[in-house]
Amino acid sequence: MEIIPKKISDYIKTHISEEPETLKELNRETYAKILMPRMLSGHEQGRVLSILSKMCKPKYILEIGTFTGYSTICLAEGLEKDGLIYTIDINEELEDFSKKYFVKVGIDHKVIQLTGDALEIIPNLQHTFDLIFLDADKKHYNSYLNLLLEKLNSGGFLIADNVLWNGKVLKTNKNKDKDTLGVAEFNELVMKDQRIENIILPIRDGLNVIRKL
Numbered sequence: 001m002e003i004i005p006k007k008i009s010d011y012i013k014t015h016i017s018e019e020p021e022t023l024k025e026l027n028r029e030t031y032a033k034i035l036m037p038r039m040l041s042g043h044e045q046g047r048v049l050s051i052l053s054k055m056c057k058p059k060y061i062l063e064i065g066t067f068t069g070y071s072t073i074c075l076a077e078g079l080e081k082d083g084l085i086y087t088i089d090i091n092e093e094l095e096d097f098s099k100k101y102f103v104k105v106g107i108d109h110k111v112i113q114l115t116g117d118a119l120e121i122i123p124n125l126q127h128t129f130d131l132i133f134l135d136a137d138k139k140h141y142n143s144y145l146n147l148l149l150e151k152l153n154s155g156g157f158l159i160a161d162n163v164l165w166n167g168k169v170l171k172t173n174k175n176k177d178k179d180t181l182g183v184a185e186f187n188e189l190v191m192k193d194q195r196i197e198n199i200i201l202p203i204r205d206g207l208n209v210i211r212k213l
Contacts, residue, residue, distance in 0.1 A: 003164060003202045012044060019043040023070060026101050030068045034097070039067050041135075041161075045204045046074040049133065049159070052209070053078025056157055058130035061085040064118045064144070065135035065161075069098030075133055076107045085111050086125065088118040090137075119143060128153050135161040138179035141186035149195060152212045158196075163187055164206030 004012075019027070023046060031037040041049065053061070053075045059082075061075050066089035076085050085107075089095070092115040102108040114121055118136055132148050134141070141160065148158055163169070168180040169187065176184060190198050190210055198210040 003167070003204070003206065009044075016044065016047050019046065020105075022101065022105050023073060025104075026068060026070055026073070029097075030070070034068055034094070039135075041071040041074065042204070045161075045207070046070060048201070048203055048207065049074040050077045052157065052159065053131060056131045058156075059083045060127045060129045060131075062122075062125070062127075062129040062132045062148075062151065063087040063135070064122075064133070064148075065089060066094065066098055066113065067135075068094060069101050071133060071135065072098065072111060073101065073105055073107065075131065076105075076110060078131075079110060083110065084127075086114060086127070086129075087111060088114045088116070088121055088136075090115070090117060119147065122147050122151060125151060127151075130156045132156070132158045133161070134158065137182075138162060138165065139182040141182040142189060143182075145186060145189050145193070149193075149212060154212055156212050158210040158212070160186065160190075160208040160210065162205045163200060163208040164202065166205060 030040050049071055057078060057080055059080050063072055066072055066087040072087050095113055102111045128151055130153055132152055134144055152158055163183055165180055165183045169184045190208060196210050196212050198208055201207045201209060
């Protein structure tokens with residue numbers, strides 16, 4: 001399902017800041033060598049993450065779902081000079097791939113890579129965070145909300161990816177698979193939670209931008 005008509009999407013891509021060369025290279029290599037390359041954020045969403053991070057000027061960022069490191073690099077563009085980004089992925093086979101690009105852009109000293117189940121790792125993190133990006137297993141999205149809000153500073157932002165889930169959130173509950181149910185329940189929980197305010201942006205597969213009050 002196309003959230004935005006292709007002609008409008010193409011127009012947007014030609015009227016936003018250019019994709020940095022290293023990210024172009026990362027994009028190409030991901031599509032050439034990695035399974036399910038569409039999981040990569042890509043040019044348009046990457047620039048959104050970069051802009052939002054620069055607006056927040058975070059000291060600490062938490063990312064759930066590193067994949068090949070594209071979104072990590074975009075988010076790190078807004079870090080304070082001595083800031084850190086913690087990024088978690090369950091697939092240890094991708095760690096060296098993403099680290100290679102962290103070295104290329106000169107942020108490897110700012111990136112803390114963690115491998116394993118994020119739901120188990122997050123409670124043990126020592127920092128609280130100014131910005132969190134959630135792009136993990138969709139069926140557990142509803143399990144992340146309280147966990148992440150506990151780690152988010154007041155006034156901080158949680159950005160959740162894929163919240164429109166290719167339009168599947170519009171289906172009736174009996175026709176929703178586990179991933180769709182997880183995303184839909186997450187969106188409902190966010191809407192009803194009095195601790196936060198939010199807006200859903202129809203960018204790519206949908207970004208839920210959530211601010212902790």
